[in-house]
Amino acid sequence: MKEESKEFTPNILYALCSWCGSGGSETAGAMKLHYPENVKPVRFYCTGGIDPVYIFRALLEGADGVVVSGCHPGDCHFDTGNYRARRRIAAVKTILNTLGLDGDRVWLRWVGHGEGKRFVDTASEFDEHIQEKGPSPLKGIRGV
Amino acid sequence: MIREIPRVGVYVCHCGANIAAKVDVEEVARFASKLDFVESARDYKFMCSDPGQQLVVDDIREKGLNRIVVASCSPRMHEKTFRKACQKAGLNPYYFQMACIREHDAWVTEDPGEATDKAKELVQGAVSRVLHHESLVPRTVDINPNVLVIGGGIAGMQAALTIADAGKTVYLVEREPCIGGNMAKFDKTFPTLDCAACILTPKMVAVGQHENIELLTYSEVVDVEGFVGNFKATVRKKPRYVDMDKCTGCGVCNEKCPAKAISEFDQGLSKRKAIYSPFPQAVPNTPVIDRDMCIYFKKGKCRACEKFCEADAIDFDQQEEKITLDVGAIIVATGFKPFDPSVAERYGYGKYPEVYTSLEFERVNNATGPTEGQIRLKDGRVPETMAIIHCVGSRDKNHNAYCSRVCCMYSMKYAHLIREKTGANVYEFYIDIRSPGKGYEEFYNRVQSEGVQFIRGNVAGVTDKAIGEDEKGKLIVLAEDSLSGRFLRVPVDAVVLSVGLEAAEGAEAVARMVGISQDQDGWFNELHPKLAPQATPSDGIFLAGCCQGPKDIPDTVSTANGAAAEALSLIMREKVEVEAAVSSIDAERCMGCRQCETICMFDAIEYDSALNVCVVNEAICKGCGLCASTCPNKAIGVRHFGNEQILSEMEGVML
Numbered sequence: 104m105k106e107e108s109k110e111f112t113p114n115i116l117y118a119l120c121s122w123c124g125s126g127g128s129e130t131a132g133a134m135k136l137h138y139p140e141n142v143k144p145v146r147f148y149c150t151g152g153i154d155p156v157y158i159f160r161a162l163l164e165g166a167d168g169v170v171v172s173g174c175h176p177g178d179c180h181f182d183t184g185n186y187r188a189r190r191r192i193a194a195v196k197t198i199l200n201t202l203g204l205d206g207d208r209v210w211l212r213w214v215g216h217g218e219g220k221r222f223v224d225t226a227s228e229f230d231e232h233i234q235e236k237g238p239s240p241l242k243g244i245r246g247v
Numbered sequence: 248m249i250r251e252i253p254r255v256g257v258y259v260c261h262c263g264a265n266i267a268a269k270v271d272v273e274e275v276a277r278f279a280s281k282l283d284f285v286e287s288a289r290d291y292k293f294m295c296s297d298p299g300q301q302l303v304v305d306d307i308r309e310k311g312l313n314r315i316v317v318a319s320c321s322p323r324m325h326e327k328t329f330r331k332a333c334q335k336a337g338l339n340p341y342y343f344q345m346a347c348i349r350e351h352d353a354w355v356t357e358d359p360g361e362a363t364d365k366a367k368e369l370v371q372g373a374v375s376r377v378l379h380h381e382s383l384v385p386r387t388v389d390i391n392p393n394v395l396v397i398g399g400g401i402a403g404m405q406a407a408l409t410i411a412d413a414g415k416t417v418y419l420v421e422r423e424p425c426i427g428g429n430m431a432k433f434d435k436t437f438p439t440l441d442c443a444a445c446i447l448t449p450k451m452v453a454v455g456q457h458e459n460i461e462l463l464t465y466s467e468v469v470d471v472e473g474f475v476g477n478f479k480a481t482v483r484k485k486p487r488y489v490d491m492d493k494c495t496g497c498g499v500c501n502e503k504c505p506a507k508a509i510s511e512f513d514q515g516l517s518k519r520k521a522i523y524s525p526f527p528q529a530v531p532n533t534p535v536i537d538r539d540m541c542i543y544f545k546k547g548k549c550r551a552c553e554k555f556c557e558a559d560a561i562d563f564d565q566q567e568e569k570i571t572l573d574v575g576a577i578i579v580a581t582g583f584k585p586f587d588p589s590v591a592e593r594y595g596y597g598k599y600p601e602v603y604t605s606l607e608f609e610r611v612n613n614a615t616g617p618t619e620g621q622i623r624l625k626d627g628r629v630p631e632t633m634a635i636i637h638c639v640g641s642r643d644k645n646h647n648a649y650c651s652r653v654c655c656m657y658s659m660k661y662a663h664l665i666r667e668k669t670g671a672n673v674y675e676f677y678i679d680i681r682s683p684g685k686g687y688e689e690f691y692n693r694v695q696s697e698g699v700q701f702i703r704g705n706v707a708g709v710t711d712k713a714i715g716e717d718e719k720g721k722l723i724v725l726a727e728d729s730l731s732g733r734f735l736r737v738p739v740d741a742v743v744l745s746v747g748l749e750a751a752e753g754a755e756a757v758a759r760m761v762g763i764s765q766d767q768d769g770w771f772n773e774l775h776p777k778l779a780p781q782a783t784p785s786d787g788i789f790l791a792g793c794c795q796g797p798k799d800i801p802d803t804v805s806t807a808n809g810a811a812a813e814a815l816s817l818i819m820r821e822k823v824e825v826e827a828a829v830s831s832i833d834a835e836r837c838m839g840c841r842q843c844e845t846i847c848m849f850d851a852i853e854y855d856s857a858l859n860v861c862v863v864n865e866a867i868c869k870g871c872g873l874c875a876s877t878c879p880n881k882a883i884g885v886r887h888f889g890n891e892q893i894l895s896e897m898e899g900v901m902l
């Protein structure tokens with residue numbers, strides 16, 4: 104249950120690879136573990152295929168934060184896609200910070216197929232984290 | 248790019264009460280009906296049922312729908328089902344999108360109002376996405392008809408035999424010098440008390456002699472590449488230092504070898520030689536030289552085995568070998584290892600010599616074991632009282648929370664054998680008796696009637712600190728009898744710890760290699776715990792036996808046959824359909840920088856030097872999208888996971 108006092112419900116995108124990340128989210132489902140409804144999973148094929156543009160676009164279009172989960176190091180379905188993702192997310196954070204925006208609105212955390220609890224914990228922690236930060240200054244900047 | 252005017256049909260599934268109890272499905276359908284391009288939206292009890300699918304088929308035909316969205320469970324469950332329904336109605340299956348409102352919403356959201364809102368967002372995301380879908384044609388590739396089985400326990404052996412009997416080639420890779428796994432160490436097997444060797448040996452021989460099975464013992468798979476239908480596995484064959492083609496298995500080398508080592512097979516209860524076969528009926532019966540213990544390898548002198556070998560089979564120069572196998576499917580059957588009770592100090596294992604693990608006790612009972620099957624204390628006396636402690640390492644938050652499933656039954660097997668062989672009093676310290684299975688409860692009743700004493704309660708510890716006269720020289724089991732509420736001290740001569748099962752040593756490396764995952768306890772995850780128990784999320788990789796969780800032999804054999812059937816069903820198809828979602832390069836935009844070529848781990852991108860552009864080989868591409876996100880000119884798109892599709896879904900779910 105969300106607290107009554109919560110003034111702001113962040114809009115959060117949870118980008119998942121089709122293997123471990125989605126698997127974790129489904130395990131969470133099967134275990135009936137709860138997480139805030141404002142965290143919305145979107146399925147990608149591999150985290151390595153997540154173009155930094157997607158993350159920027161999400162932030163521009165109204166997301167207050169984006170969290171990405173793929174396979175643990177060594178477990179990637181495509182061998183090294185998750186390492187690419189790690190590097191790209193690091194770059195995205197740097198770019199955001201450089202622009203005076205907040206790189207910490209983007210998280211990357213590995214979640215394995217069976218790790219329903221870790222998935223839910225990540226979703227909840229990230230939600231709290233973004234709540235503390237408040238709405239994204241970029242929100243709706245494209246005026247769409 | 249939207250080429251024709253989309254006419255979208257949206258179907259919101261109740262999934263019985265799974266979704267409908269949380270999400271107001273009618274409201275979601277109403278909401279969906281107002282979205283742009285949505286022609287019709289409705290809710291239905293079970294979309295995956297025949298009538299549910301028929302709704303889709305009929306609507307496509309009657310209402311001229313050309314895009315379909317089903318909001319129900321995870322695409323892993325039913326994406327294929329609905330794609331097929333589309334196809335049946337003449338619509339390209341890729342004009343379909345699933346919104347996951349069960350696993351991603353109804354099951355994980357507490358508040359019904361919020362769950363309904365989230366369902367709307369997820370549906371909106373799917374509708375926006377499907378507008379940008381393109382018609383794709385799935386590709387087919389040839390399947391290699393050979394199968395690799397990793398692990399030669401009863402599971403791997405059974406799977407190999409079933410496949411080989413169907414006329415297909417199987418490579419069975421076992422890391423120990425011989426096959427048989429844990430079962431080969433047992434004496435009798437519950438509940439029928441057949442002798443393990445009597446039922447296992449013929450199977451081992453059948454595996455060894457089968458013309459379609461290539462047995463690779465003392466070998467490990469070190470790398471797996473490729474994908475369903477076309478895997479390439481690299482196997483490392485450790486040197487045996489004995490030529491398998493020449494060796495007759497006469498055993499003279501073993502007799503003459505002067506170096507002794509601890510027998511792993513006998514659980515450390517006996518000695519073996521440096522040149523050895525783990526047990527007399529081993530398959531293959533070619534011994535191996537333990538390099539670390541061999542006097543020749545250590546000191547450069549001895550070669551006794553070589554001198555006496557009439558077959559001239561000893562070869563100290565043998566080298567490790569690496570071979571590659573091409574296979575279409577892989578069955579993982581790496582089994583389990585027993586829980587190590589030395590980490591649970593209260594049981595006194597390692598401290599008191601008369602405390603045994605169950606696997607040690609199997610060897611004690613076994614006619615080819617260290618005591619030739621006689622139950623004797625270390626000083627040779629026949630025990631008068633024995634305790635068997637259940638759930639050691641299992642159902643214990645400090646170790647493994649799960650039940651290991653077989654320990655109650657094998658514990659009662661021991662009780663029976665002890666009564667039969669020695670007449671000793673037996674105390675079974677149990678928490679609950681788990682005896683589900685054919686003839687299992689009957690076996691429990693039988694053991695009870697044989698005078699075995701069952702004490703329900705947790706064991707606090709085992710000690711040799713005697714209080715009374717009757718405890719002198721004994722081990723005392725301290726336990727609470729939870730039925731009478733009394734605290735007991737039970738003096739016994741020996742204790743058997745019924746240790747639980749854990750995932751095999753090295754399971755993690757195997758998981759990584761073949762691209763499957765482990766659960767929190769280390770067991771391999773199946774694709775679906777109920778409906779796809781042998782398949783894994785990695786196509787072409789199947790599971791058999793205890794590597795996916797504790798099992799008795801009957802269940803192990805069933806799962807092995809299940810995995811074999813699935814592997815056969817795959818390779819018999821000869822061709823496999825692979826995702827149509829592959830990359831494509833827009834030659835107009837490509838500047839031939841070749842970054843994609845470097846980054847692609849499947850070598851699916853080639854450089855055309857004449858045109859100075861890169862080209863995707865669609866037969867090899869797996870659609871991971873690495874190249875697309877790398878391309879500095881945005882010249883690469885991944886079909887079905889293209890920019891338009893992803894961005895529109897993202898924007899859709901954010902409302």
Ligand SMILES: Cc1cc2nc3c(=O)[nH]c(=O)nc-3n(C[C@H](O)[C@H](O)[C@H](O)COP(=O)(O)OP(=O)(O)OC[C@H]3O[C@@H](n4cnc5c(N)ncnc54)[C@H](O)[C@@H]3O)c2cc1C
Nearest residue numbers: 398400401402422428429436437581582583792793799800
């Ligand atoms: C003490 C005890 C008594 C039992 N008694 C009974 C009984 O009476 N009746 C009954 O029905 N069940 C009994 N069971 C359960 C039974 O042992 C299992 O059901 C059965 O052994 C499972 O077979 P498996 O092939 O899956 O695994 P295993 O027997 O563990 O075989 C796995 C094989 O894979 C090999 N391997 C592992 N990793 C690799 C790798 N990376 N590469 C290559 N090879 C590898 C191993 O060396 C091993 O040979 C008992 C279990 C225990 C612990």
